[in-house]
Amino acid sequence: MAGGGFVSSGGNGDYEGKVTGFVIMTCMVAATGGLLFGYDIGISGGVTSMDEFLLKFFPNVYHKEKSVKNGESQYCKFSDHLLQLFTSSLYLAALVSSFVASITTKALGRKISMLIGGLIFLIGAILNGVAMNLGVLILGRLLLGVGIGYANQSVPVYLSEMAPAKLRGALNVCFQMAVTIGILIANLVNYGTATMKKNGWRVSLVLAAVPAIIMTVGTVFLPDTPNSLIDRGQKEQAKAMLQKIRGTSNVDNEFEDLVIASDMSKQVASPWGNIMQRRYRPQLTVAILIPFFQQLTGINVINFYAPVLFKTLGFGDGAALMTAVITGVVNVVATLVAIFTVDKFGRRGLFLVGGTLMLVCQIAVGSLIGSVFGLDGHGQFSKVLGDVTLAIICVYVAAFAWSWGPLGWLVPSEVFPLEIRSAGQSINVSVNMFFTFVIGQLFLTMLCGMKFGLFFFFGGFVFIMTLYVFFFLPETKGVHIEEITKIWRSHWFWKNYVPAEETRV
Ligand SMILES: OC[C@H]1O[C@](O)(CO)[C@@H](O)[C@@H]1O
Numbered sequence: 001m002a003g004g005g006f007v008s009s010g011g012n013g014d015y016e017g018k019v020t021g022f023v024i025m026t027c028m029v030a031a032t033g034g035l036l037f038g039y040d041i042g043i044s045g046g047v048t049s050m051d052e053f054l055l056k057f058f059p060n061v062y063h064k065e066k067s068v069k070n071g072e073s074q075y076c077k078f079s080d081h082l083l084q085l086f087t088s089s090l091y092l093a094a095l096v097s098s099f100v101a102s103i104t105t106k107a108l109g110r111k112i113s114m115l116i117g118g119l120i121f122l123i124g125a126i127l128n129g130v131a132m133n134l135g136v137l138i139l140g141r142l143l144l145g146v147g148i149g150y151a152n153q154s155v156p157v158y159l160s161e162m163a164p165a166k167l168r169g170a171l172n173v174c175f176q177m178a179v180t181i182g183i184l185i186a187n188l189v190n191y192g193t194a195t196m197k198k199n200g201w202r203v204s205l206v207l208a209a210v211p212a213i214i215m216t217v218g219t220v221f222l223p224d225t226p227n228s229l230i231d232r233g234q235k236e237q238a239k240a241m242l243q244k245i246r247g248t249s250n251v252d253n254e255f256e257d258l259v260i261a262s263d264m265s266k267q268v269a270s271p272w273g274n275i276m277q278r279r280y281r282p283q284l285t286v287a288i289l290i291p292f293f294q295q296l297t298g299i300n301v302i303n304f305y306a307p308v309l310f311k312t313l314g315f316g317d318g319a320a321l322m323t324a325v326i327t328g329v330v331n332v333v334a335t336l337v338a339i340f341t342v343d344k345f346g347r348r349g350l351f352l353v354g355g356t357l358m359l360v361c362q363i364a365v366g367s368l369i370g371s372v373f374g375l376d377g378h379g380q381f382s383k384v385l386g387d388v389t390l391a392i393i394c395v396y397v398a399a400f401a402w403s404w405g406p407l408g409w410l411v412p413s414e415v416f417p418l419e420i421r422s423a424g425q426s427i428n429v430s431v432n433m434f435f436t437f438v439i440g441q442l443f444l445t446m447l448c449g450m451k452f453g454l455f456f457f458f459g460g461f462v463f464i465m466t467l468y469v470f471f472f473l474p475e476t477k478g479v480h481i482e483e484i485t486k487i488w489r490s491h492w493f494w495k496n497y498v499p500a501e502e503t504r505v
Helices: 021-047 051-057 059-070 081-108 110-130 134-162 165-193 200-206 209-220 226-231 235-246 252-267 271-275 278-296 299-312 317-373 383-401 404-415 418-450 453-472 481-489
Strands: none
Touching: 021 081, 021 110, 021 134, 021 165, 021 200, 021 209, 021 235, 021 299, 021 317, 051 059, 051 200, 081 110, 081 134, 081 418, 110 134, 110 200, 110 209, 134 165, 134 226, 134 418, 165 200, 165 317, 165 404, 226 235, 226 252, 235 252, 271 278, 271 418, 278 299, 278 404, 278 418, 278 453, 299 317, 299 383, 299 418, 317 383, 317 404, 317 453, 383 404, 404 418, 418 453
């Protein structure tokens, strides 16, 4: 998934090569892959807050929302399992399909998987746009998920193999950047379509076809990667392709390394068995905890449900959609900050500052909502208090976007040595998808049940993850992948797990 397959160089990274047209094309594929994913994250919240959409597919929610004014709890007005399924089903389908995609990507090549992803996504977008009933709507969402699973599995792998080693880290964060731009575009589209008298939600949903078409058509013109050609026994074509994409005939070193890497990966009987060994406990912990914590920051409460959340806080329809645009802009800008600071301040610095800020914001938002709605959910936010809440949520989104957002992908990609890389990345991606699904499915129910305490709940997790970073996550800034084992070996805790005698890469 997003950035999940970016891998650092296993070789020395000092190969000859220029930034060729192919490399630029790969960046564009990265952008459309990320946009596709981001558009989906951002579109559902706005659509589920549109009256026409609710009335058509979720009439119970619509009537509940309208009747709240007669004295029911504000916390529960949107709580509905089917409504949440509309948002979350996509991520479950993506989780399952990314496993299938990993088989296709290996056996048939990266390009085929990208094509399959783009096409299935396209069908899903069209089905969503023309949906006449809830069944078709959810089926469309599931197909979008299958497309996302395929794209998120294959695009990052494609990128990491096509890009020169020196560009891999930058591309990693750029993918996340594209995700945030996709979210923002979706927020803007919703803001515009909500003013349409009829069928605004259809336009919002069908526009997902645009990035899908760009990606599908773009992929037709892309070659497959040298790594994939070698893996499938086509060494001569692979060498010619490598010369073409690097813009030089002097690619022998890199080519040899690719062949060795391919041979080695075929010898690894089971990367899954490998990663379970005690010596890889630090990496296994990263592969599970980092994506788990990234989602337990609660960020997708905002990305999925900002309009619904702000409607709960008494904002009008247009104003609620505007809040999503505002948080969307903050998300993009703060991700830019991450790109420029991650190699200066290091990963730990960003994690610790970001985590602390998020915690303060969550306590503030929980207290504000609690003070107005109390436990029974009766009450009304004044305009000033509503704006203050929005401002605090913006600080929270910024803090996420320069810490756990991009680092949630970057750090895992830096710590897996070759022999456990594929398994490590798969775990990272699927844990992320799974908890994205869980938050999408449960947030509205949790808000109804836990009330303002929900913000303290996420705050508690942010506190725990910040402690984890402080005590258990070593700095990986500027560390070569070959050196990574040394870092764990000299760590006060993890040295108990990593054997001292041999240096493994
Ligand atoms: O805004 C950030 C977005 O990025 C992700 O973490 C994926 O990389 C999403 O889960 C989130 O919605």
